[in-house]
Amino acid sequence: MGLPEINITFATKGQTAIQRSARGIVACILKDNTEDGAAETVYTSLADVDFEHWSQRNYEYLKLILAGGPSKVLVLRIKDDAADYTAALKTLKSRTWNYLTIPSLTTEQTAPVVAWIKQARDSDHKTYKAVLANTTADHEGIINLTTGSIATDLAPSDTCTAAEYCSRIAGVLAGLPLSRSSTYYELTDITSAAVPDDPDARIDKGELVIIDDNGTYKIGRGVNSLTSYTEDKGKDMAKIKIVEGVDLYRDDISATFAQQYVGKVVNNYDHKQALVAAIDNYHKQLAGNVLDPDYDSTVAVDIDAQRAYLEDHGTDTSEMEDIDIAKANTGSTVYLVCSVKFVDAMEDLTLRVNM
16 A cells, blocks of 8 residues: 555545535434335435335425435334334444434433433544434534424425424535535525524523524524533534534544554554644645634644553653654554644624724
């Protein structure tokens, strides 16, 4: 394997980041006993959906999702009388997707799904997200839609609850590019909705709300349910666009490392520096719509982590220079540290007029 291929791969991923971010995958779990329906199906357009294999309402849920323009919809079918969604979630853990929606999920049933998403993101390093209704999760992986009683042309058989309309929101979020946020996204399918009287307060509480802007229904602000900020998860992580950028970044680097480095490249200083150079090139390609072009994005061998590794393995590093630490053998582990700043979209305006 020639090392220049690594640079090409990272550069290509950076160049296509916006296009790829706009073609996300929605995972959907539907309760349906219709005969001859497959347990697992993938749809790329409404034309792919066989109406006879779904109930009328489930067909409308698929319309809601696909109207947002995701690259595909992965649908898992479970029985109407299924006690929970455990088996379906287990299946989803081995699939690739971005946003989960479960239209039949009740508020009382959200807790296991929230716990599953948190485990997947925090411990298993997955980049899954779920759009749920009336769920105070305080986590960047959960989008909490709280607007209900939604009449939509896409599901005319009955007014949608917030849980049902999560299907539409999941499709929208999967279909949006990273060059824009979901804030003020126009939901032209809505004819009426129980919009909140206090949208600002609800948004501050981590709720995704729908507003009526002079007769046009829109997403109020593209936020997830995170409201408790820490050093690792600051206020920026409450923005869906920022989290999407972070997830894309993580997935690109992890996937490229797994495909082109693991087991194929000797873990010495020269090859570590080649990886550093490739990621630095990736940063340059992301500058603009994903990374802040005015921020000095950096990547380097993590001296502190390598020092800790050496100390743990019996090497006294007190007299070692940083370059010696960087060149030291760290077994099969590559320790790198990056510093980047993700860029948001324009959402607020402060205008001072001098007269």
